[in-house]
Amino acid sequence: MLLDCVQIETADNPRFSVIWLHGLGADGNDFGPIVPELVAKDWPSIRFIFPHAPKRPITINGGMSMRAWYDISGMEIANKQDEAGIRASMIHLDALIARENARGIASSRIFLAGFSQGAAMVLSGGLRHTEALAGIIALSGYLPLDKQLAEERSAANAKVPLFIAHGSMDPVVPQALGMLSRDFLRGLGYPVEWHSYPMAHQVCAEEIADLRRWIGERLTTIAE
Numbered sequence: 001m002l003l004d005c006v007q008i009e010t011a012d013n014p015r016f017s018v019i020w021l022h023g024l025g026a027d028g029n030d031f032g033p034i035v036p037e038l039v040a041k042d043w044p045s046i047r048f049i050f051p052h053a054p055k056r057p058i059t060i061n062g063g064m065s066m067r068a069w070y071d072i073s074g075m076e077i078a079n080k081q082d083e084a085g086i087r088a089s090m091i092h093l094d095a096l097i098a099r100e101n102a103r104g105i106a107s108s109r110i111f112l113a114g115f116s117q118g119a120a121m122v123l124s125g126g127l128r129h130t131e132a133l134a135g136i137i138a139l140s141g142y143l144p145l146d147k148q149l150a151e152e153r154s155a156a157n158a159k160v161p162l163f164i165a166h167g168s169m170d171p172v173v174p175q176a177l178g179m180l181s182r183d184f185l186r187g188l189g190y191p192v193e194w195h196s197y198p199m200a201h202q203v204c205a206e207e208i209a210d211l212r213r214w215i216g217e218r219l220t221t222i223a224e
Helices: 034-038 083-102 117-126 146-152 175-187 205-221
Strands: 005-009 016-021 046-051 055-058 064-067 110-115 135-139 162-167 192-197
Touching: 016 083, 016 117, 034 205, 046 083, 083 110, 083 117, 110 117, 117 135, 135 205, 162 175, 162 205, 175 192, 192 205
Parallel strands: 016 046, 016 110, 110 135, 135 162, 162 192
Antiparallel strands: 005 046, 055 064
């Protein structure tokens, strides 16, 4: 079943799509306000898709039900990973990409973006996606199921551009965990652009400016 989404189109007849996944306990409305700050006036029309994750009980929050891409069982978020939940959310992500394909946007014109748990999902799902993507943006996240990735990753996305950014004072997803994922992905040959900012578990203006430049460069290099 296709997830409910918030959608924002920067102009008519979008030529690119950005599928942006929110973090634990948030929803698809969380990053909609970033669009006017992020998009440059000379960019082609883009459809931004902000899906709402399913609601599920979260162990670390006493079993409280909230929107989440997978369960978190403890403070050591990279341990005891909810592989079943992660893989179920990969299926949701693939379905969202397929809908964009059906609406005329090739995978090569689709960016995947995510914050925190959403960043974990776009890395794990995007690198396994069978058709080449335009790029993957992971903010304040990490790579789950890393040991399986070496065997399961898609050849089509072996060189997909990655923008990975983190706050140096992040108390939720420690920057050290993000750096481990960065180094692991570089070791597999992925072109990673890494940024660190003096902030906590959040997004800052400098980060948005760096991301605007990075996306703009990708847009100009994608063939007509």
